[in-house]
Amino acid sequence: MRLGKLRVEPIYDGMLWLDGGAMFGIVPKKLWSKVIKPDKENRIRLGMYALLLFTEPKILIDTGIGNKSDEKMLKIYRIDGGHILDSLHFFNVTPQDIGIVINTHLHFDHAGGNTWQYNDEIKPTFPNAQYIIQREEWNAANNLNELTQASYLKDNIETLRDQVKIIDGDEEVIPGVTAICTGGHTRGHQIIKIASEDTVGIYLGDLIPTTLHLPLPYIMSYDLNLIVTLTRKKEVLAQAAQENWTLFFEHDPIIQSGTVVYQEEQSHLL
Numbered sequence: 001m002r003l004g005k006l007r008v009e010p011i012y013d014g015m016l017w018l019d020g021g022a023m024f025g026i027v028p029k030k031l032w033s034k035v036i037k038p039d040k041e042n043r044i045r046l047g048m049y050a051l052l053l054f055t056e057p058k059i060l061i062d063t064g065i066g067n068k069s070d071e072k073m074l075k076i077y078r079i080d081g082g083h084i085l086d087s088l089h090f091f092n093v094t095p096q097d098i099g100i101v102i103n104t105h106l107h108f109d110h111a112g113g114n115t116w117q118y119n120d121e122i123k124p125t126f127p128n129a130q131y132i133i134q135r136e137e138w139n140a141a142n143n144l145n146e147l148t149q150a151s152y153l154k155d156n157i158e159t160l161r162d163q164v165k166i167i168d169g170d171e172e173v174i175p176g177v178t179a180i181c182t183g184g185h186t187r188g189h190q191i192i193k194i195a196s197e198d199t200v201g202i203y204l205g206d207l208i209p210t211t212l213h214l215p216l217p218y219i220m221s222y223d224l225n226l227i228v229t230l231t232r233k234k235e236v237l238a239q240a241a242q243e244n245w246t247l248f249f250e251h252d253p254i255i256q257s258g259t260v261v262y263q264e265e266q267s268h269l270l
């Protein structure tokens, strides 16, 4: 697909199933289960889609869950992942072709493909890439606490150290591609704004993970600061509706992108 004159493609890594209650926070099951059916363990199906930008150099935003999930994770989260390299291959892109990786944050379902397990060895998946990460996020991943330790895996960052570029706050990565630190989900969570000619796209990461999270109170209970998420979500949706931005939903199992309009103080996907 195209944004202005730039080619961009959602890149499929796989599916996982997360607890429906945790995914919709304060929203009662009676409401959310009308729009998505949970399995018998109350989990809902979610996609993992990175975004490939055909810029110079090529940029990959997030890397899916990768191939390092252990048996316990595979079972708890019903993971079918690690397809990102095959998906890139479909577009004739090799791991060596990626010059920049931007991580929205370092949770295992977003940064799992940062590194790859080959037999007993774990190596950076993209040997020529600089990995762009917010300082707050890097610090969080390296200083875990009881609330965060289940979401970060050290194998996703440990072998990366020589390739990491730490940034502080909003930063233009290359002309037209800007990392915007939103906080909320994690303190170092960032979304990515992609502008080409008059067209703007926003890769939302976990700010609005699926189209079902467009209604304002639908916020994941994983978020460390719900009020920050709510504030940033309002800002982004207002501007997206006004300026017809294309939104990219990382975790939606069906809809990878779309635009929004305001309708009676609620936004709906077109």
Ligand SMILES: [Zn+2]
Pocket (backbone or CB within 6 Å): 105, 107, 110, 185, 206
């Ligand atoms: Zn996350």
